[in-house]
Amino acid sequence: MVPLADWLRMSERDAAERIPYVLAVDTASRLHRVIIDIRLVQATQRCLLLWHRLQEHGGIHNSHAEQALARERANWESQRQQDLEVLKHDLGTPAAPGAVEPPAAASVSEASVEIPSPSSDEAWIETSRCSSCNECRNINDKLFGYNENQQAYIKDIAAGTYRQLVEAAEACQVAIIHPGKPLNPGEPGLEELTERAKLFA
Numbered sequence: 001m002v003p004l005a006d007w008l009r010m011s012e013r014d015a016a017e018r019i020p021y022v023l024a025v026d027t028a029s030r031l032h033r034v035i036i037d038i039r040l041v042q043a044t045q046r047c048l049l050l051w052h053r054l055q056e057h058g059g060i061h062n063s064h065a066e067q068a069l070a071r072e073r074a075n076w077e078s079q080r081q082q083d084l085e086v087l088k089h090d091l092g093t094p095a096a097p098g099a100v101e102p103p104a105a106a107s108v109s110e111a112s113v114e115i116p117s118p119s120s121d122e123a124w125i126e127t128s129r130c131s132s133c134n135e136c137r138n139i140n141d142k143l144f145g146y147n148e149n150q151q152a153y154i155k156d157i158a159a160g161t162y163r164q165l166v167e168a169a170e171a172c173q174v175a176i177i178h179p180g181k182p183l184n185p186g187e188p189g190l191e192e193l194t195e196r197a198k199l200f201a
Contacts, residue, residue, distance in 0.1 A: 126176035127153045136168040169200040
């Protein structure tokens with residue numbers, strides 16, 4: 001038995017071998033371990049997942065922002081080392097660490113990071129943000145696939161319709177599917193589908 005908060009952080013394999021519980025006090029002020037009903041556990045997991053998605057949309061624990069921030073930090077460090085080398089060469093003496101201020105242009109925060117994305121004409125998925133809900137694969141598992149991390153990507157764009165792309169974007173719980181523009185100009189209902197797809201551009 002493990003506390004519910006610890007159980008929720010476990011991998012699926014480890015969690016299967018443990019029983020989650022919460023602490024409760026009875027009328028005689030005695031402390032007990034109370035086993036959680038599976039339906040309540042599932043509801044808790046659902047709430048936790050939705051909370052994490054809200055955090056991602058707000059820029060917290062957003063993998064795209066974190067990766068871009070890491071790149072900017074690496075670029076700043078590289079530029080700083082170059083500036084130190086120039087300073088040592090000009091002065092003929094070693095420069096003290098931190099003597100060179102970082103260039104103003106290199107300062108970056110997560111809020112200001114701009115994440116490059118593919119052309120709006122192409123269908124694409126923000127794979128690193130996928131929550132593995134399987135909604136897209138339920139629509140067409142030939143069009144959508146999972147990578148080694150069990151996160152969705154477009155497996156074969158020719159294996160599905162534009163309607164399926166749009167429906168998958170609407171069903172996606174974290175809004176990471178971008179349908180782009182239709183490949184087949186003769187597909188029925190394109191005017192309506194294109195309008196619906198604008199929400200996911």
